[in-house]
Amino acid sequence: MRVVEKSQLMSATEIDRTLQRVAHEIVEKSGGSLNLALIGIRRRGVPLAQRIAQAMREIDRVEVPVGTLDITLYRDDLSKVAAQPVLQSSDIAFSVDDKDLILVDDVLYTGRTVRAAMNGLFDLGRPRTVRLCVLIDRGHREMPIEASFVGRMVQTSDNEIIEVRLREVDQEERVMLVERVE
Amino acid sequence: MNPATAGAHMREDLVVGESAPRDVVPHRFRHLLGIEPLTAEQIQFLLDQSKPFQEIQRHPLKKLATLRGKSVALAFFEPSTRTRISFATAASRLGADAMNLQAEASSLKKGESLLDTVHTLDAMKPDCIVMRHNSSGAADFVARHLEIPVINAGDGTHEHPSQALLDALTIRDRIDKIEGLNVTILGDIQHSRVARSNIHLLGKFGCNFTLCGPAMWLPRELEQIGPPGCTIRRTSRIDEAMEGADAVIVLRVQQERMNEPALPMGEYILLYQLTEERLRRARPGALVLHPGPMIRGLEIDPAVADGPQSCVLEQVTNGVAVRMMLLYLMVGTPADAAPGADATAESK
Numbered sequence: 001m002r003v004v005e006k007s008q009l010m011s012a013t014e015i016d017r018t019l020q021r022v023a024h025e026i027v028e029k030s031g032g033s034l035n036l037a038l039i040g041i042r043r044r045g046v047p048l049a050q051r052i053a054q055a056m057r058e059i060d061r062v063e064v065p066v067g068t069l070d071i072t073l074y075r076d077d078l079s080k081v082a083a084q085p086v087l088q089s090s091d092i093a094f095s096v097d098d099k100d101l102i103l104v105d106d107v108l109y110t111g112r113t114v115r116a117a118m119n120g121l122f123d124l125g126r127p128r129t130v131r132l133c134v135l136i137d138r139g140h141r142e143m144p145i146e147a148s149f150v151g152r153m154v155q156t157s158d159n160e161i162i163e164v165r166l167r168e169v170d171q172e173e174r175v176m177l178v179e180r181v182e
Numbered sequence: 183m184n185p186a187t188a189g190a191h192m193r194e195d196l197v198v199g200e201s202a203p204r205d206v207v208p209h210r211f212r213h214l215l216g217i218e219p220l221t222a223e224q225i226q227f228l229l230d231q232s233k234p235f236q237e238i239q240r241h242p243l244k245k246l247a248t249l250r251g252k253s254v255a256l257a258f259f260e261p262s263t264r265t266r267i268s269f270a271t272a273a274s275r276l277g278a279d280a281m282n283l284q285a286e287a288s289s290l291k292k293g294e295s296l297l298d299t300v301h302t303l304d305a306m307k308p309d310c311i312v313m314r315h316n317s318s319g320a321a322d323f324v325a326r327h328l329e330i331p332v333i334n335a336g337d338g339t340h341e342h343p344s345q346a347l348l349d350a351l352t353i354r355d356r357i358d359k360i361e362g363l364n365v366t367i368l369g370d371i372q373h374s375r376v377a378r379s380n381i382h383l384l385g386k387f388g389c390n391f392t393l394c395g396p397a398m399w400l401p402r403e404l405e406q407i408g409p410p411g412c413t414i415r416r417t418s419r420i421d422e423a424m425e426g427a428d429a430v431i432v433l434r435v436q437q438e439r440m441n442e443p444a445l446p447m448g449e450y451i452l453l454y455q456l457t458e459e460r461l462r463r464a465r466p467g468a469l470v471l472h473p474g475p476m477i478r479g480l481e482i483d484p485a486v487a488d489g490p491q492s493c494v495l496e497q498v499t500n501g502v503a504v505r506m507m508l509l510y511l512m513v514g515t516p517a518d519a520a521p522g523a524d525a526t527a528e529s530k
Contacts, residue, residue: 084515
């Protein structure tokens with residue numbers, strides 16, 4: 001099996017502009033930043049959450065705490081994986097109790113990652129609200145989960161893959177649509 | 183996992199996380215029988231993978247469903263309280279069930295062979311067996327006869343790998359490294375599987391050892407048990423043993439051994455008890471570890487056991503984390519899964 005790149009969905013500038021817009025939306029819909037906290041889902045949700053927090057700081061001059069969550073131990077497919085995931089640390093240095101949390105991830109697809117992330121969050125306490133923010137929503141949900149903040153909706157087919165590449169992780173910055181070919 | 187994205191996580195560049203060092207190499211382990219056969223890199227991986235489980239010990243809710251539906255057989259052919267409870271807690275926190283076999287209640291006393299006992303246990307279909315036995319090599323023997331993973335929880339005077347891992351993790355947490363330390367081990371080294379596993383583990387990281395205790399427990403062969411390049415010296419003088427130590431591992435004095443040959447307990451206390459005064463000869467802030475059960479007033483002065491340099495309770499907490507890590511690595515994913523993948527690439 002090979003993967004071929006089909007097209008570029010977003011450039012670095014477009015990613016940046018989209019995150020700026022999302023940050024504005026979050027501030028607007030939350031009536032300020034009080035009690036807000038962002039939780040980046042490992043791995044690419046983490047730099048995205050940090051960038052959104054930075055943008056919110058510039059808009060509102062308020063420091064929004066950012067935590068990171070590794071969902072591996074909460075996955076529902078560990079008994080079927082072809083490769084054993086390497087565990088990463090979660091780092092949430094604040095109490096989630098009564099917080100308005102926003103989970104941040106790069107791609108929303110089946111919804112299973114978000115389901116796992118919520119399980120992880122509720123082991124830490126009882127947030128007041130939990131919302132979801134993603135850079136790309138590609139459809140094909142298998143869980144009753146929707147995002148409150150979406151960078152871009154993309155129609156995809158099942159054999160396509162969205163690859164979000166961020167400079168913090170991938171040393172390049174763009175979103176690609178790739179396809180699996182047999 | 184959605185088959186549509188199965189390709190994404192196979193890519194090499196997805197293996198490394200942003201907080202992980204770039205050269206993290208994932209490993210798979212079929213069994214954990216001892217520290218001796220492991221490489222330093224494998225040990226480093228095991229210690230790193232324990233960290234997420236340490237965090238879970240601090241959560242208000244500590245129960246995961248990661249191993250839901252799995253069962254872990256705890257086959258303890260030798261009395262044990264803390265190691266067994268630690269493994270049982272680890273299994274329970276991962277959502278697995280523990281099947282308990284205790285020597286007192288087992289058929290062993292009725293004459294059943296070890297192999298028959300473990301075959302019977304295996305027929306109840308556990309996903310993993312954690313075993314302790316008073317014969318060195320027992321876990322290895324069982325592993326050769328069963329298909330499921332075997333974790334050695336102590337075999338005779340051979341190894342106690344999970345103890346060495348939790349000790350290393352505890353030291354690394356306190357002083358940020360395990361490389362090149364001066365480690366003093368105090369007590370009955372000859373009969374101690376804890377000492378052996380610790381020497382194998384820390385020795386692979388360039389630690390040097392001073393073994394200290396009554397001469398009858400310090401045979402010359404001990405100088406040869408470490409990995410190549412690590413120096414092991416023996417002394418029966420505790421003051422000498424404490425000089426320059428970064429960490430002191432105090433072993434329990436097995437009172438049942440006090441009779442062979444006789445060593446009056448009073449004399450042991452006088453010569454070898456770790457007191458505050460003796461500890462002052464070690465490096466400032468030197469760590470004090472004890473695998474437990476600890477007998478205050480015998481091998482260790484209560485003031486040291488409760489003092490700021492003591493890591494005894496951290497060892498217990500870390501023990502649960504290390505054992506969760508081992509169970510997760512050996513039972514959590516299919517036995518034929520390749521090592522290493524991005525945590526979230528598959529099923530967004």
